[in-house]
Amino acid sequence: SSSTAPGGSSTFGCGVGASARRPRQRVALRGCSAKRRRVLLSCHTHSSVSGLPRRIGDLGRLEAGGGGDSRSSYDLVLTLVWKQVERDCEMMVNPLLQVAISGEVNLIRYLGRLLDPSYESLGPVEATEVDHWLDQAHHGLLHGKNKERQAVLKALNAQLGNSPYVLGSSPSLADIALWSAVLQLDLLSGAPSNVKRWMKTLNEDPKFKLPESCLVPEAI
Known part of the structure; x- marks a missing residue:
């Protein structure tokens, strides 16, 4: 409404x-x-x-x-x-x-x-990247098993080695979905260093x- x-x-x-x-x-x-x-x-x-x-x-x-x-x-x-x-x-x-x-x-x-x-005006490359990470949050983390979750965290850690947020200098829908999933599943304590830094930044916002x-x- x-x-x-x-x-x-x-x-x-x-x-x-x-x-x-x-x-x-x-x-x-x-x-x-x-x-x-x-x-x-x-x-x-x-x-x-x-x-x-x-x-x-x-x-x-x-x-x-x-x-x-x-x-x-x-x-x-x-x-x-x-x-x-x-x-x-x-x-x-x-x-x-x-x-x-x-x-x-x-x-x-x-x-x-x-x-x-x-979000609707994103270029095809960036829109695809957002959707990729949203799918990773859903299938790899929220509905994944330990092996899949660790693979997502490893890929996310590598991604965050290039920028403060998942897709650049500011938070996106990808950050929201992944941040939420990491919190829900208590994955922070065993997460790689870049993921911990990124989560700390968001949690302090x-x-x-x-x-x-x-x-x-x-x-x-």
Whole structure:
């Protein structure tokens, strides 16, 4: 859904269904909020979920871009619904036709296009590189086994030997997806040196900050 924000800009609203058993999966939403746009994230609990970990409440309201303004002053309003879903999160983009986007990386792609118009104007080489690293985050890290994960970390370490971020001098959608996956899977402690430096840079960036408790897994 959409409305008009002050100054004539458009506010886009969408809902994401996510598993309360994998709360750290939601760090990617915070990363998307760092793309120079004002994003409001609110959380709700579906009736199918009981015994929600109290610490998940720390994710209840994250605002990027400032203040406690009205919803219409944001570029994007994300409603995160804790519910019984499979491993991957899901966003319904057309409730009438039941068309959904499944998987964190695909959600990042969708929101990236929405929040950062420059993504669509990338040249074919850079666009291919972004998609390559998004696929590495999904297949190699989030859904990979230890051998695949170590191979991705090795390739990422080599890539980061050439620049401070995955694709140059500033963070891209590739950085968001890989950063989120490394956090979720607790891969930082055993990561190569360039990956550790890169993660430290992102974790110290205020735009990527999350409540500490949101980074601690807790079963329900």
